[in-house]
Amino acid sequence: MNRNLSTALKFADLCVTLNHAEILRGVSGELRRGEVTGILGPNGCGKTTLLRALCRLIKADSGSITLCGGTAETDIAALAPKALARRVSFLPQQRAVPDITAKTLVSHGRYPYLGFSRTLSNKDRTVIQNALKTAGVSAFADRRLPMLSGGERQRVFLAMLLAQNTDVVLLDEPTTYLDAHHKFELMALLSTLKVQNKAVGIVLHELPLAFKFCDRLLLMKNGQIMQSGTPEELLKTGLIEHLFGVSLTPVMLDKEVEYIERKIHS
Numbered sequence: 001m002n003r004n005l006s007t008a009l010k011f012a013d014l015c016v017t018l019n020h021a022e023i024l025r026g027v028s029g030e031l032r033r034g035e036v037t038g039i040l041g042p043n044g045c046g047k048t049t050l051l052r053a054l055c056r057l058i059k060a061d062s063g064s065i066t067l068c069g070g071t072a073e074t075d076i077a078a079l080a081p082k083a084l085a086r087r088v089s090f091l092p093q094q095r096a097v098p099d100i101t102a103k104t105l106v107s108h109g110r111y112p113y114l115g116f117s118r119t120l121s122n123k124d125r126t127v128i129q130n131a132l133k134t135a136g137v138s139a140f141a142d143r144r145l146p147m148l149s150g151g152e153r154q155r156v157f158l159a160m161l162l163a164q165n166t167d168v169v170l171l172d173e174p175t176t177y178l179d180a181h182h183k184f185e186l187m188a189l190l191s192t193l194k195v196q197n198k199a200v201g202i203v204l205h206e207l208p209l210a211f212k213f214c215d216r217l218l219l220m221k222n223g224q225i226m227q228s229g230t231p232e233e234l235l236k237t238g239l240i241e242h243l244f245g246v247s248l249t250p251v252m253l254d255k256e257v258e259y260i261e262r263k264i265h266s
């Protein structure tokens with residue numbers, strides 16, 4: 001696989017305060033092209049806040065967020081909204097469910113590329129069809145979102161993100177609502193984005209999925225990053241036990257993944 005592991009997005013010393021509460025306290029890290037980076041940590045440690053800051057949905061009090069492309073570095077604060085949306089996409093944890101068809105929702109992923117008339121080009125239409133197909137939702141492209149199951153809808157939102165076709169893809173607990181089969185499919189699909197040299201940042205609660213599919217992990221606690229590294233490196237630190245209160249070994253993780261895979265294929 002030809003993967004270019006250069007930095008796509010880096011953040012340094014990010015501090016975020018919400019309603020007078022200090023939520024992120026000097027967080028630094030990076031997302032690399034060709035990698036899936038998992039962001040793990042207990043409830044309330046600041047994972048969602050970090051993703052929201054990285055796509056500028058909330059403003060950091062201090063620190064920097066920089067997009068790196070070739071030799072150029074761009075502070076995300078300097079980008080117009082559409083320009084930012086062509087480089088960073090975000091699938092939030094909680095979303096409104098508009099009463100529109102799946103295909104229309106997916107077409108929203110192309111908005112950052114449309115001109116003043118907001119007319120979809122043939123290329124946009126092809127990208128939308130491909131996104132529907134890749135996310136496995138072509139069969140219900142013409143159904144309205146409220147009529148879909150939670151898992152089907154989740155995959156339509158993912159198709160919208162694929163249509164947005166950004167270098168940096170951020171997802172907040174995208175496996176929610178998905179059954180074991182579709183969780184694995186989604187993670188496998190995200191892994192295919194690595195071949196396109198995209199940088200994927202994903203908040204996950206399922207440790208076996210994170211350890212099987214992520215190339216690197218950021219472990220958070222109390223608004224700070226405790227440690228980052230490959231799953232293998234982090235297993236050796238004992239931090240997983242410390243953060244989650246569960247004992248994990250590579251053998252246990254392999255067994256759990258094997259068990260889920262067997263169930264999927266049986």
Ligand SMILES: Nc1ncnc2c1ncn2[C@@H]1O[C@H](COP(=O)(O)OP(=O)(O)OP(=O)(O)O)[C@@H](O)[C@H]1O
Pocket residue numbers: 018019021023041042043044045046047048049050
């Ligand atoms: N708008 C807000 N005002 C004040 N506090 C907030 C606000 N939004 C989030 N928080 C607090 O910030 C902390 C971090 O929240 P965040 O949603 O980032 O955590 P998380 O790690 O994603 O949690 P979870 O795993 O439960 O989704 C929590 O204590 C939360 O209550």
